Amino acid sequence: MLADDVLGRTRERYEHPLPNSYKKAFEAITSDPNNELIVACHGNEVIGVQQITFTPYLTHTGGWRATIEGVRISSTVRGMGVGTGLIKWAIQRAKERGCHIVQLTTDKQRPDALKFYERIGFKATHEGLKLKLE
Amino acid sequence: MLADDVLGRTRERYEHPLPNSYKKAFEAITSDPNNELIVACHGNEVIGVQQITFTPYLTHTGGWRATIEGVRISSTVRGMGVGTGLIKWAIQRAKERGCHIVQLTTDKQRPDALKFYERIGFKATHEGLKLKLE
Numbered sequence: 001m002l003a004d005d006v007l008g009r010t011r012e013r014y015e016h017p018l019p020n021s022y023k024k025a026f027e028a029i030t031s032d033p034n035n036e037l038i039v040a041c042h043g044n045e046v047i048g049v050q051q052i053t054f055t056p057y058l059t060h061t062g063g064w065r066a067t068i069e070g071v072r073i074s075s076t077v078r079g080m081g082v083g084t085g086l087i088k089w090a091i092q093r094a095k096e097r098g099c100h101i102v103q104l105t106t107d108k109q110r111p112d113a114l115k116f117y118e119r120i121g122f123k124a125t126h127e128g129l130k131l132k133l134e
Numbered sequence: 135m136l137a138d139d140v141l142g143r144t145r146e147r148y149e150h151p152l153p154n155s156y157k158k159a160f161e162a163i164t165s166d167p168n169n170e171l172i173v174a175c176h177g178n179e180v181i182g183v184q185q186i187t188f189t190p191y192l193t194h195t196g197g198w199r200a201t202i203e204g205v206r207i208s209s210t211v212r213g214m215g216v217g218t219g220l221i222k223w224a225i226q227r228a229k230e231r232g233c234h235i236v237q238l239t240t241d242k243q244r245p246d247a248l249k250f251y252e253r254i255g256f257k258a259t260h261e262g263l264k265l266k267l268e
Contacts, residue, residue, distance in 0.1 A: 012194070025192050057185060067201075103262070105239060124261045133236065
């Protein structure tokens, strides 16, 4: 799913076996109690994925935030509500973990994704800035 | 510094002793190897603060990212390069930790902050979305 994406296909690798860097990242995510990788399945097929990171901050009187990243929905089920279900699941999980904000950034090249998140209730109050390192 | 801020003064508390929630957040940050709180000092005075979170992701072939948050500069030294120094320090630290991206969000109510980050080299390629929880 990461490679089957307008932006992802230029920056992901989909070969067998997968590059070891994916395995190492998976191990780092699953061994960190502040990171959760959520997979949506239909039968034996993976149809959606997202990552949630829980972070303590001093701001907002010392509040925790949940950051959603890497949301991908299988093209076979797009438009069927899987994405909404995943994000709502993440919001519920953030409440369980005592977070006061759920946040994410979405590429300005994905206007449909922005509308999707706004429908769920997110507000585009911030600019999302990136600096690529060499 | 958190309370001495146009947006912060409505959502922070500055009293003695500070609410325990700040202390608990501080302990959570400092005990997590993927979170670092950076303080800039001039003599005995704290003049700047920022938090860096290092997060492993499956995207970008399993790359780590550094997220900067809670950047605050003391009003006594604003415009003197302390902020630039802090952010450049964070970029260097992200390189040491093997990150491929440094990212942050900045409130659209802070146009000067956006220009500041763009001068350093950040690109506002993303929308930053927030959902406040009850």
